[in-house]
Amino acid sequence: MSIDNTNLATELDFDTPAAKRLRKFRAFKDKSASVGIAFGGISVIIAILLIFFYLLYEVAPLFHSAEIKPWQVNGKAAAPYEAPGRGKTVYLTMEEQAEIGLRVTDQGEIIFFDTRSGDVLQQSSIPVPAGAEITSFALASDASHIFAAGLSTGEVLAIKHSYKATYPNGTRVITPFIEYPFGEAPLAVTDSAITELALNGGEEAWSIIAKTEQGLAVANLSFEENFLTGEVETSIDTEMLPQLNMPVKKLLLMPDRRWLLISGNNNKLAVMDLASADTETTQVLEASSGNITSFQLLLGGNSLMVADDKGNISQWFLVRDDNNVWRLTKIREFESGSKPVNAMSMEHRRKGFATVDSEGTLRLYNSTANRNVLVEQVAQGQADSIALSPRSNALLVEKDNTLAFWLINNEHPEVSWDALWGKVWYEGYQEPEFTWQSSASTNDFEPKYSLMPLAFGTLKAAFYAMLLATPLAICGAIYTAYFMVPALRRKVKPFIELMEALPTVILGFLAGLWLAPFMETNLAGIFVCLLLIPLGILAFAFAWARAPKHVRYMIPEGWDTVMLIPVVILTTLLGLWIAPGVEAVLFAGDMRQWVTDDLGIAYDQRNALVVGIAMGFAVIPTIFSITEDAIFAVPKHLSYGSLALGATPWQTLVRVVMPTASPGIFSAVMIGMGRAVGETMIVLMATGNTPIMDINIFEGMRTLAANIAVEMPESEVGSTHYRILFLAAFVLFLFTFMVNTLAETIRQHLRKKYGSL
């Protein structure tokens, strides 16, 4: 080493402060890039996964049980307070906000009180004429707020409790008051003391059933408004009902004022048809194994709830049998303990109810879902009565003349596994059915949340779509991958893949507006074409095979598809042309008519066949593309080996290539299926969107996805309906996700296998 060398170039100093700073800065940049990208990347991935958890989060409350807790004062459960007023409770209820309770006693006192403290807010008495006594009591329905007292003079006085909310100084003050819907003076119904009473009705007409010593009497009330004075005149028309040969313990009148339900001694139950000619007793039956302890109408007044002293609770309603006769039928029994049921209270807005048994155990039920959402001890020993608030968020329990106020959290009792996926016997139906009907105009409507018709519709649509798409796409892919000349393949493949990007709204609109009417007029043509096209192809192929060599050599192998295009077009035209003739011969001139009249199959213009074709169209490119890749990826030396051993190309394909590629084809079909199941716009536009369960190809359906699109914008946030739609989305998500994962795993496995070959 000579000294000169060191002087040749100035030595680079990497440790100058500037270089150090730069290095530090670069290291910092590198570090922060790693952190930033990791953070960004992970958060994007989390955001994607959030979908899963958010859907779950919205769905989960559906399956929560109800909760109940006593009213809290200073963090401790408030002590029960003495029930205000004298006498025994005949009616206990609360107003909308559950701030004010109402207690009516057998002494004729009407007491409004603060539900939290028991302070009396307003106290009055039923205005009984001098000399008369209250001998019976009846409630029309919780929703109507009307109850009535039967007097010893044979008179009836109906009373309605109402509330008015005012906002002085910005805070809500609720004032209770009492009204007399039939006038303040009692109505004379019979001559002797009324010992049992029932009433029901609506705006214009009411009926009162009274039991006296002479037997049962029915009084029909009608109201007529005087146009000049605006006064309402009430007219009563009373008649005696035929004698019953059983004792009457309690009466219930259904809101249609036709059916009278009578509970007798022990477990006897009678049904009387007031509309029939001689007011016959249509049924006398034994409702229960024990003695009936509670006997009430569910919300809407169509269902009867019967509870007995052995702890049995059952629901009954009138079902029209095959002979067009209405029969009171036991619909379902509810799980409960073996202790006698003491009291029942109906929910005011839902088809639910609460019971309390002799040991003070409260049970909350929903009738449609047959679900017991809560079992909880609310009293030590026998409770006398219970009352649910109109919003079903509070409960009053009366025991030994003390009242306890409880808060309930019971958001979604209507949902159970059975209600979603099983057959449910809904009110007014002849038998248990799968039905989706989420909303209606009336308040006492029973929502029908069976996901079965929707799931069925989804699978039906997917099935018909796959029926068309699978053979076309797989056959097409086989040919493209295995037989077609590369030059053509490079054109055909991207072209069909371009179809995948075609917005489905366009396919849906064409299916609904063009294909559906076209098919209705050319139904026979479609079927003729379905038969004729394969035949036409085969006929042409055979003719081609028999054509002279010099003709055949003009077109090299692998271009068959191009030759077939005019063949298919001509056969289609031929099919459409001969279709009217075929129709005339086979289907009496009009196949569409023939399908309805002779086969007895309903025909909707927008039906499963239309959906099948349109959605098949959407699915073909998906299946085609993946299948083609799978077949093309089969190593060439496998097929060369087979061909060299003397197998024909077709034998090679079937015996060698296809088995190797089959997992790939399977995954293609799965992915196509996933797409068909989740497709929304096509089914929304090309089906009638009626949630029916029928495999018939000429009828429509409603799918899960379309149902979400139709109903989601109108559903109330946080309601059961809203959450069930989320559940539908969750089901779709899970289904497609699992199907796709399965397909993807198979595909990756396949790729690895080919790698080793």
Add this chain to the structure above:
Amino acid sequence: MRVSLKEWTKSGEPWVWLNAGAVAICMIMVVGLLSLIAVRGLGHFWPANVYQADLVENGNTIRLAGELVDSENVPAAQLRDSGVAVPEGAEFMQRDLLKIGNRDVGGSDFIWVLDEFLENRSQPEMMFAAERREWGNFYGYLRSLKENGQVVASYDGYEKNAEYMQLWNRFQESIDRALELHDEIVEIEKHEIGAINYELERLRLKERSLQLKEVTDQSRYAEIDQRRKELDAEYEVLQKQLLDLYTQFNRDSFTAETAGGKTLEIGVSKVVRAFLPNNMSITEKVVHYFAKIWEFMSDEPREANTEGGIFPAIFGTVMMVILMSVMVTPFGVVAAVYLREYAKQGFVTRLIRIAVNNLAGVPSIVYGVFGLGFFVYFLGGHIDDAFFPEAKPAPTFGTPGLMWASLTLALLTVPVVIVATEEGLSRIPRAVREGSLALGATKAETLWKVVLPMASPAMMTGVILAIARAAGEVAPLMLVGVVKLAPSLPLDGNYPYLHLDQKFMHLGFHIYDVGFQSPNVEAARPLVYATALLLVIVIALLNMSAIAIRNHLREKYKALEM
């Protein structure tokens, strides 16, 4: 050598041919579908000739005039069943769909008639067609033109002559004048008065927000009041101008006789365009055709979306797609870079990769449900609580709108971008990366200066595919912000210019809405085809460019792999 059928069947040839047939059928279906849309969509704008004929049915004669839209064959038996007097021996009858317009006269503007019953067909040169702002097209003979109720020109015959052409020319001048006035009116109503209303609303919110914050400084309120008074004064002035314009606008009217012989008086202000379809040369028709196409692309819809243009839908789609790509590109790329370059390649990464891949296959409606629940109600609700308490109870972001729609679609398409970018990153040869690292570059520098530029075509492909998917997606948008008719565009001259909380119109939804929810489906159908065609063209172009970029990219790196 002739093959026998048996031999031929045994060789498996028929199956091969059937497979070839499947490809042929697929191709025919695609081409057929595209041409169906194209023919129907483009045909609509052509000024078709107007026919006049006498419909003789059961001895009654009604004179009709209209465009022939469609015709079909119906079995005669079916007609006989419904009580139509069909000639004996006929098996099929031709039935024509005529667009007779004049909804204010006859009630419906389409009619099915049996071809057999039409007599005295002619194409009167004098018959004119007028596109109107309400009641659809008008077909008939021009009779007179009135100014302030005074007849200024008239003509009574059915033959075309100079006198008639003079009336016609004056009519055209009157229409042009009315159209100009209409533009002025729209300018004032929509832009100037719109801006005032918008500012008034902002003042109201400002005042409310001051009240909510319990500001007692009266000068702030006075300021608002002052500004409000100024705006009210401006409004008064504009209102007066507008009134003036309206009087001008409604000055002219014309009378016209329908084919049936009824004479109507119609305001010229109601007419958008009038022409003599039977008297147009091919060149005129071509000019008319392109004018109509331009109107379709650039105008606002009329008559419950069944007439006019689709500009707001195009604008809304473009806006939404731009916002979406602004959101999806950085996030998609960052996630892909993380997965490919930074994450430890193990079981978890593979799992995530499969999950991301499969999310592309999750039904889009599920994303819509998620967007509605999470973005709109949850996020939007909280944003409203925090930032827009003054607007309550009216929601600002707590309701479906442009921002949530873009965000939902960004989430929907992020897997597409991730997958495409990852593929691009994996294609970059190791050697390039190692070369950069060997020269002393840090990982971040390699990424930024070498890897990402090389992967940029792949990212582009991903973004284009994402845009193509987003542009055609309708189902989720129905839940998170699309409406059938938006009162204003999401981008305008009022501060803050871009209104992310507004609802918008969308081409895909427009197709669904006009095709299926429209009161007059028959009239709307051609427009739906035209809209569909536009959408198909846009999406096909996007996809084709993605494919071209991908191919270009492959070519480019083939050289590097050597």
